[in-house]
Amino acid sequence: MLIMIILAGVALFLIISAIPAITADWSTESQLNTGPTAGFPNFWAYVGPLIWGTLWSAAIALLFGAPIGIGIALFISHYAPRRLASILGYLVDLLAAVPSIVFGLWGIIVIRPFLLPLSDWLAANLGWIPLFGGPVSTTGSTILAGALVLAVMILPIITSISREIFLQTPRLHEEAALALGATRWEMIRMAVFPYAKSGIVSATLLGLGRALGETMAIALIISPAILVSVNLITEGKNSQTIAANIALNFPIATTLQRDALIGTGLMLFVISLAVNSIARVIVGGRKGKRTKSKVSPKSPGPLSRVPAGDFASATALDVVSGRSSAGIADDEGPTPEEDIEGARY
Template sequence: MADAATTTTSPSRSLIGKRRASDTVFLGLSTGSAISIMVILAGVAIFLIIQGLPAITANWSSNQDLAAIHNPLGNGWSSFWAYVAPLLWGSLWSAVIAMILGAPVAIGIALFISHYAPRRLAGVLGYIVDLLAAVPSIVFGLWGIIVIRPFLLPLSQFLNEYFGWIPLFSGQVTSTGSTMLAGGVVLAVMILPIVTSITREIFLQTPRLHEEAALALGATRWEMIRLSVLPYARSGMVSATLLGLGRALGETMAIALIISPALLFSVQLLTDGYNSQTIAANIALNFPISSGIQRSALIGTGLMLFVVSLAVNMLARYIIAATGPGAKGRKKKGKRS
């Protein structure tokens, strides 16, 4: 009997153990692609470190080329960190404004397309939202200059007149519209496609049985979404929002065209000429006219933006692992062990 069992199971094991040539090729291509991503990422990091290190470690007080970099608050920068700190603040501040304005709208659009709009209308809206991702950033910047800046001038006057006691809306109100508020609105529109597309697909992947069970128990459509769809899509919403944050952090031309920047710390949204500059826009504006140690300083600021983007993605992975499907099961398993 044992011999018969052995002869019965051995052919299936031999079939499972075989690997076709196409499987080997596919495995090699997928493995090589994954390795190439890591190699490229490491290469970018090494390049930024090597090229930016001379300016990071230099004595800015005694270097004439570094001292020649304009400082609106004094004659020269004391160190690289004093130079990059306002740029980091400007990048983070503009991205946060864009996320506050854009992420709720993007999630609302995704919910409307996935659960409220008729099928034909949902298809058209989904196509339009995806089409926004193909619009170049320079076009968004021109749209912000011609349309958004004049459009926000009455709102800026209103906010300063009635809410000027809040630091965000204080200061001399702009007459040109070159404000951080205008830049944040344009950035919010630019992150709509990526956040909307990802959250829409996550909402559509909610198990149909969960939705039907909630409706069968007497829940309204909004209660069904709140109890079944949003908890299931929580991790996907977080990942989509942080991907949009990464897009806003790296945006260059739109911010460079719209706002009138300066290298300083500022939270004011309605002023002209007192807006914190972003790292990406600063590099785009100054790299062509820089040379030597000044170019090294710009690459060093790019290294800081690279580190911030990497930290944002690591935070996203942590949040997804902590709140995604199966997180509670992993926690219970860890407590038992």
């Protein structure tokens, strides 16, 4: 209850503070015609490119970070020896404690110089694609560099949640698939992925929420502009993000300009709240389905918890456990009558 009150208070503060800038006439208001808000006819023309830059950088980070994070989680949970898995899990958790400013400095010193030759190659060979059109940045201050750093920053969230979900896969499902001759990868496809599907989605969305609100790393790495652009390697054509724009301009902003920046913060608040709410709903729905499968009186037993559509896992379960699809009576052993019949022969 206290958390809901605090959340409502933050939302109310953002709305009240943003109203003057949202309702103001930007074409005649002198405070809005200078500084970071200059050149925009209204609030929505100002916040639109910022929303795009926030979503674009987060999407690129997710494109790199999600597959790597899920792969690391899969390696830790199903491939690595126990001692190595423990060490890797500790390192992943430790990565989450690294401050954003350290990631930003790492991006400046390591990532930006590393991407310079790659950017030249992309522009020379794939320059006809809008993503890689020139001229190439000579400093590496591009949205691609920022997105790669963001991808590393969201790895701990995606990896940790995915790892825990993978470890919760019923052992019987995995052993059933392996007993039928499936390779380890085939077992993962048949038993682990169907069970962990909603958990993977929720982990990815929570990682997206982290990427949307990241500030210092983006502010340090990219050379931004308030425009809508998909270019990844050109300096000066990097769409600014909401959080970085607030951090860079709030100290020098006038009263109405601060209201405008708070208004952009309200948009970021709504986007982040929506993303995290979707993730929570997915996790809650998954828990509800698992609880229902455990307590339902009509449930025939462990077979009821086989993921929908996973016919291969269900069949393997039947074969290995000796159960029929009608119930679990086969586990009860032979009846006395069957013992007598067997003795006769």
